[in-house]
Amino acid sequence: MTSLSSLKVLNDIVDILVVGGGSAGAVLASRLSERPDRSVLLLEAGPAHAAWDYPAVISSSDRLGGDQDHEWGYKTEPGYIRHPVGALRGKVLGGSSGINGAVAIRARASDFQNWNLPGWSYDDLLPSFKRLEDSDGGATDLHGQGGPLPVRQLTRADTTPMQQAFTDAALAAGYAAVSDFDGADPHGVGPYRMNVVNGVRVNTGMAYLGNSVRARANLRVQGGVTVDRVLFDGTQAVGVRLADGQVIKAKQVVLSAGTYGSAAILLRSGVGPAKELEALDIPSVADLPVGQRLKDHPFYYNAYAAKPETIGAQSPAIGAKLWTRSSLAKPGELDLHITATHLFPHEFSPTKVGFVLAVALTLPQSVGKFRITTRDPLAAPSIDLNFLADAGDRARLLEGVKLARKLGQTAPLSALVHSELAPGADAQDDSAIERSMLGTLDTYHHPTSTVPMGLDGDPHAVLDLECRVRGVTGLRVVDASIFPDTVSVATNITTIAIAEHAAARFF
């Protein structure tokens, strides 16, 4: 474990201590240390690889989910679907942006309208969405150039024969072609925008914490350090205690440990539902609803055995999607994704090669719950995603699965199919499809909202609108946990943008 003396930066009391170097934390450490007169310390539990020296399991864009050295290893509670699923989270400088699918699409204006928070509209966030980007299409009203994160718009030619056949099947079924999912009308099918360059998934530890940034005299980036809890003097945050008992003092603490990590640190610190904390003998500092509004996107694999002679190239593993709406979506909402992916355990296919039309419900109503069950900072938390508990969620995902199956039977995609593996030929009615949904459901890995922002008087709000933890001083949270509700797309770019937004406005 790192010794306390080796963690000292410039002063004994660091100006800003950022906990967690993931999608949000790396952005904050980079942006906040642009001002040389303040010292910034970033503590990350996982390894802090040099920007040019990430192992292939992190840098290769076709390998998702990391390995035991770079992933927390959490499992969910069985919940409504009655089986646990792996709740993957990156444990590395770059965080979950180091193990994710590298799809780079923003939340929609309607998502921010749903949040309904002053200062957090799409227009408010647009400068941050542009500032983070180095878009290959150059600077436009919509996209930015020269920012830290390279974002490439895939073309049809960049996608695989299977993804092209999927796209053509969706077009044949009457869906529109989408050339940029960040554009005004993303309802339809098309290739992704991705933060991948030459097969390298560019995580935030690379993009925001390159050599010159890490060389700043006022910034210290330290990997291999697990934070136990925030220390308070009364209700003033004064630093953190590490899992090994060492103490680090700071004038301001920012938690960017992610939807699970930040909530767990708050709970261990006495910030959370007082009754739950009392049961764990944790003295209450602020009685707040941490962990009560967990949201995530349920994810179903409509899996196919492919004809080996027609499948062709299989990289990029992720390349195109259909973004559409169920019949229960509210006006303007797009609540279903169908992603055509080669991420498939090929040994399960009778032809030894397969592909997946992965169906996600992106605006679920079901609300999950996050808790800790012990004060031990090294113990796994309890994560109940509560997937599909809401009957409307089941109905909408069912529509998505039926649509995916229809596309699998539509030319030219149908020509690649040897047989359907899930739900499988026997699943002919809704109840059989639903059984398959419940039995094999996974997560899209977009958990949010355990530490939600909200207006004064909002019973769900843990933070105010400047990311400050209510009822205490000197403590902020900035990461995907602060989303007041889920958004209808993958969450990485929006998380980076809220960190850009917070860094520019609140510090």
Ligand SMILES: Cc1cc2nc3c(=O)[nH]c(=O)nc-3n(C[C@H](O)[C@H](O)[C@H](O)COP(=O)(O)OP(=O)(O)OC[C@H]3O[C@@H](n4cnc5c(N)ncnc54)[C@H](O)[C@@H]3O)c2cc1C
């Ligand atoms: C498999 C997978 C695929 C995904 N695919 C996509 C995709 O294609 N596109 C997309 O937009 N989004 C995707 N996502 C989601 C996206 O990556 C996350 O929403 C985003 O990275 C979350 O950022 P964050 O800053 O909130 O948390 P993280 O990036 O997870 O960062 C939290 C950091 O805090 C550290 N930490 C936690 N606890 C402590 C502690 N106690 N002490 C010190 N450090 C701590 C962690 O190790 C981690 O580095 C995917 C996620 C996964 C897991």
